[in-house]
Amino acid sequence: QVMAVEKTLLALFGVVLVCLCYYNLLRAIPDQHALVMKENFELQQKLQQRIHPIASDPLPLPVEANNRGELDQCQDKLREQLQISESLRNTLTENQANPLTPATTPQCNMGEKNRPLPLLILCHNRPDYLQRTLDNIIANRPSSQQFPIIVSQDGTHDGVWKLLNGPKYYQEVTAIQLQERGKASTSYHYIAQHFKFGISSVLEKLGFEDVIILEDDMEIAPDFFQYFLRMREELYKDESLYTASAWNDNGQNDHGRDPQNLKRSDFFPGLGWIMTGKLWKELGPKWPEGYWDDWMREPAQRKGRHCIFPEISRSWTFGEQGSSQGQFWKQYLKPVTLYSGPPVAFNSLDLSYLNDEHWHADIRHRLTQAKPISTHTQVNSVKPEDQAVIIEYSGDRQFDTIAKFFNIMYDEKAGIHRTAYKGIVYFWYNDREVYLAEKGYKEIFHL
Secondary structure, eight states: OHHHHHHHHHHHHHHHHHHHHHHHHHHHHHHHHHHHHHHHHHHHHHHHHTSTTBOOSOOOOOOOOSOOSOHHHHHHHHHHHHHHHHHHHHHHHHHHHSOOOGGGOOOOOTTOTTSOOOEEEEESSOHHHHHHHHHHHHHHOSOTTTSOEEEEEESOOHHHHHHHTSTTTTTTEEEEEEOOOOOOSSHHHHHHHHHHHHHHIIIIISOOSEEEEEETTEEEOTTHHHHHHHHHHHHHHOTTEEEEBSOOTTOBTTSOOOTTOEEEESSOOOSSEEEEHHHHHHHGGGOOSSOHHHHHTSHHHHTTOEEEEESSBSEEEOOOSSTTTTTTIIIIITTBOBOOSSOOOGGGSOOGGGSHHHHHHHHHHHHHHSEEESOGGGGGGOSSTTOOEEEEEOHHHHHHHHHHHHTOOOOEETTEETTOBTTEEEEEETTEEEEEEETTHHHHTTO
């Protein structure tokens, strides 16, 4: 009996010992989770301090519940934080070993098609707009590792900063801040200063090679990132290209039809575009103090190079309120169609038609097939209904009248109308293509 009692006591002691070990292990999980989170944010702070003059104040730690109540949530969170901390640690180690300056920005390696392509979102003081943009982008982002999100805030609006560092987004984005804004004469000068700060931070300080640029009042299509991966490849192959945009200035309503079709243009659209490292080396040192987008459209910067944009937009702006005071938004920007169909496999498309010589020859051929008409009011009377037409215009005033009839953008920048290629603006109207051709186009295209 004594031996039986001893065995029972030993068994009970073993059970108690196991329970105590398991209990201590479970108690350690939240503590370890908190330590890892603290380390993670210290690493983010070090990364942030490398981008002078980004906010020197420490990032606020997210408010975490001390008693989650569900151990599986703690365990999942712990694994996720360990991965993030390791990634940040590796990034910091690499950057500290190889300090980056404008002169030592990494060169593009054409063999690495899947290298990271970050997305820079520029914001100021609209947390509601920013949240809408972030939710849309995160929902359409195929990979957080290949497409890291960096949000640059112009100024110190508290609502924006709290949103970025709150529990919803602090693991999804890297937030940087331009605090020393100085005094600028117009909002457009503040914007130009912020663009330079944001782009240089991503390419020069964080060491990425290229960057997609969006503003905080935009939404994107499901294949937005796939589009820019392919565009980055094309930009490094074709020296006659300037940049690529996801936006079609004349993509209102049914002006676009083919989701796979891309176009060349002399006009820089903006509103979701890519800055390559090689272009930044050219433009960064002479970046303007104001009106950066108009500056990029000037001949001195563009140098005859072309921009690529899709027939159906892969970006869309809901920014009715902003620095432009809603200019054109209701009539020309809001009606632009954002592509929402199945993602296009841009990586497998044959884009040889975008070659400069091929494109010029194709436009020439299209013009030979179109029927000239003397005025835009005749467009609906041309038979058959799918017959393409050419409408010749002379000067901006006549173009304005024609453009307003078709509800496309009528303004020009640096002498170039939106989406124009050598004076030709073309789009779908009902069942036909319409070509608005600047006077003298026959000589340009040898017709």
